[in-house]
Amino acid sequence: MKLAEKLNISNSQALFEEALTLIPGGVLGARKPTDFIDGEYPIFLESGNGCRLMDVDGNEYIDFLCGYGPIILGYREPEIDDAVYAQIRDKGFCFTLSQKYQNLLAKKLKELVPSSEMSIFLKTGSDATTAAIRIARAHTNKLKVMRCGYHGWHDWCVEMKGGIPAKFYEDVFEFQYNRLDQLEALMAVHGQDTAAIIMTPFGHPNHQKMQTPAPGFLEGVRDLADRYGAVLVYDEIRTGFRLSMGGAQKRYGVTPDLSVLGKAIANGYPISVVTGKQEVMMAAAHKLFISSTFFPNSEAFVAALKTIEILERDHVLEDIWEKGEKFMAAIQALMDKHQVGAELTGVAPMFYITFEKDDAGAYKNKRNDFYTQLIRKGFFFTPHHHAYISYRHTQADLDLALTAIDESLVFVKEKYS
Known part of the structure; x- marks a missing residue:
């Protein structure tokens, strides 16, 4: 030995x-x-x-x-870093107003991601999952959330509850990946009040074995969301631009109402996305507030556009x-x-x-x-x-x-x- x-x-x-x-x-x-x-x-x-x-x-x-x-x-990808350096040097990246790159990236996502019709750009995965839940609640005027997977460190979903009042997560219920029966039971009780079902479309629970979707699982979740009028949200922070250019939803052929993207989209530069159907996304225009000084910073948009270009060009x-x-x-x-x-x-x-x-x-x-x-x-x-x-x-x-x-x-x- x-x-x-x-x-x-x-x-x-x-x-x-x-x-x-x-x-x-x-x-x-x-x-x-x-x-x-x-x-x-x-x-x-x-x-x-x-x-x-x-x-x-x-x-x-x-x-x-x-x-x-x-x-x-x-x-240290030279093409991506050089594009970002040029943006910082020649045009700048942090302004009071937006630059055109948000439009360019939103249009690119519409080409690639099946659920994408409109997009909101943020910085972290937790930003994006939390924004998606807020959008779903505003769109449906409902409160409860069914969740499956890791969705970040914010109050409604973090595992460690220190410093968080119970009322911030008391309307959030968890089911396990590939356990459609658990979600069916939860929806039988809470379905009429459920704003969102948020899940990872590919199973990667923390510290546990990974799972591909069992036959009929994703389709069953989609049917339950439709039956009860809930917004189906895919947390594709890890799977987007990795399982396929359109994410796990493209690979497995089941389209959610909203998708959350991040991580691989910009090869390390900080950007995340909530993207989805126009009918649902428009709640963000009139019913809620999402803003940050740094959300419109263009260096990460430029990095994402260049990353996607390389992913497509070089297969x-x-x-x-x-x-x-x-x-x-x-x-x-x-x-x-x-x-x-x-x-x-x-x-x-x-x-x-x-x-x-x-x-x-x-x-x-x-x-x-x-x-x-x-x-x-x-x-x-x-x-x-x-x-x-x-x-x-x-x-x-x-x-x-x-x-x-x-x-x-x-x-x-x-x-x-």
Whole structure:
């Protein structure tokens, strides 16, 4: 049993100790050391290029987190960055009024996304999901919300309830992906008062195996929304411009009333979108208020337009699907060979390696050992979040990752045999 050498992350740890005196918890959200494997993963990064990261201690990694999803092409993409630099240098990007790029991007979304007729542009996924719920409530004059998936950190949906009065989320009810029966039961009770059903059209629940839609599931949800007059909202923050150019709704052929987009649309620049049917979207013109100083900033619009141009021109998603399917097939073959309880779920652009749960909880130790070996070998996966394939992952990169996965599975097999 060969244990990979532990990384030197002393500079990361020193920066974290300093950060604890400056930032509550040192770092926020899903970037805490405990969201990885404490003591094994870097906490601060220095740079990125293509599909590679460098941490503050000089360790290099082939990255499969992609900034938690925005990096669809690669880090430091010259075409995108040059377009943004030119916008900042030649025209500016933060003004009292809007620039034309909002219209250009809205028209492009109408071409690509089945549900898109009108759009509102924001900055983060949480901004957009919250705006979508506000629009749905204003349009329907109803209150209750049915939800499935992760929808951000705002009061109505965040998992940790500290600082949030219960009345802010008491009208929000959760159902599980592929459990149409749960939604049917909820709608039988609350359907007449339901403003929105918001869901991820592809199942990627936090810390759990990924799921593709069961036959009839998405169609069943669509039928329930229509039956009760609720607005169907797809949270495509992760799946938009990754599963297809039109998102999961295009791939699976079921169109919502509203869609929420973000992450991969601009290859890392901060922008999110609520887009959908004109009849529903027009509630935002007269019945509610959505505004921010920075929502109209044009540098992210320019980045999104250039990203979409490259995705279409270079057939990026076709490339990601092709190499991702081969990569997943090779991973599955290794799992079948070593039989350590590892499980592979997801689709080619976004997949997850988990371990089969057992009553004694040994799967947690297997999982942590497996991912410890990978990070020590220079491959940035995480045990608590699914992985992504980017355009800049070459076949050579993926072959190196397969070797590391093979060796890490062997380590687990020998340790727990």
